[in-house]
Amino acid sequence: MLGTDFRKGSPNWLDLGSPDTGAAAAFYGAVFGWTHQSAGPDAGGYGLLQRDGKTVAGLGQLTQEGARSAWMVYFMTPDIRATVDAVKAGGGTIRTEPEDAMAEGWLAQATDPQGAEFALWQPGKTAGFEVASAENSLLWAELHVPDPAAAFAFYGGLFGWRGEDMQTPGMTYRVLSTEEGDQKAASFGGIAPMGDGAGGESGGERPRWVPYFNVADADATEAAAVKAGGTVLMPSTDVPDVGRIAWLADPFGAVFALLKPNPQM
Structure with a gap:
């Protein structure tokens, strides 16, 4: 069952892209009781959705024209560049090349050969979400x-x-x-x-x-x-x-x- 003892290939982060982060946070607060916390002044408006003070997921503003609001599942990789190469070799595409997320980790965004979007997270200071499989996570x-x-x-x-x-x-x-x-x-x-x-x-x-x-x-x-x-x-x-x-x-x-x-x- 999904937990926070992250291994290669396990989901270790989840975030939501929304055109209105305030309204989205209010909706999920009403549904799951989550609270919304800013990730800091350098995070570009990105925030954290939390359950009992522990991070369940992230929430960010959609920035690309025509982008649809969606949940994004991230998978743990110990070597993000090698995994990006494997995505390309397997017929997938990389939408965002690996980038450093303020030393919290490295992230990249990808699309599989059939069109499903997903993301990669190589842990830095942040291993991933702090709670999984518990109620409202x-x-x-x-x-x-x-x-x-x-x-x-x-x-x-x-x-x-x-x-x-x-x-x-x-x-x-x-x-x-x-x-x-x-x-x-x-x-x-x-x-x-x-x-x-x-x-x-x-x-x-x-x-x-x-x-x-x-x-x-x-x-x-x-x-x-x-x-x-x-x-x-x-x-x-x-x-x-x-x-x-x-x-x-x-x-x-x-x-x-x-x-x-x-x-x-």
């Missing part, structure tokens, strides 16, 4: 693409991920684990075939990584999101052996999901 990262097998081959070339296929109604779901540690304990996300369903309406179905946040009550959290101006893409639904899931979009269209996990997950 990141629990799972899920990739939706047209060709899951090709995606697994691409990311496996970057991080050495392991996969285990699960048969679910109508599709094969691949659970992802880092290359180190017990495979079940090292699982952090999955790959699903893109198609009709969650994100297919106002969310606009397209290749993407979707963050799942652990919640105590998916229905109540869904209702809080709607009250705060969000949109329901898939209403709260029970998924056997997984838990109760909902897909939502914030007021600016950024897609995220809720999961009240099955205790056996």
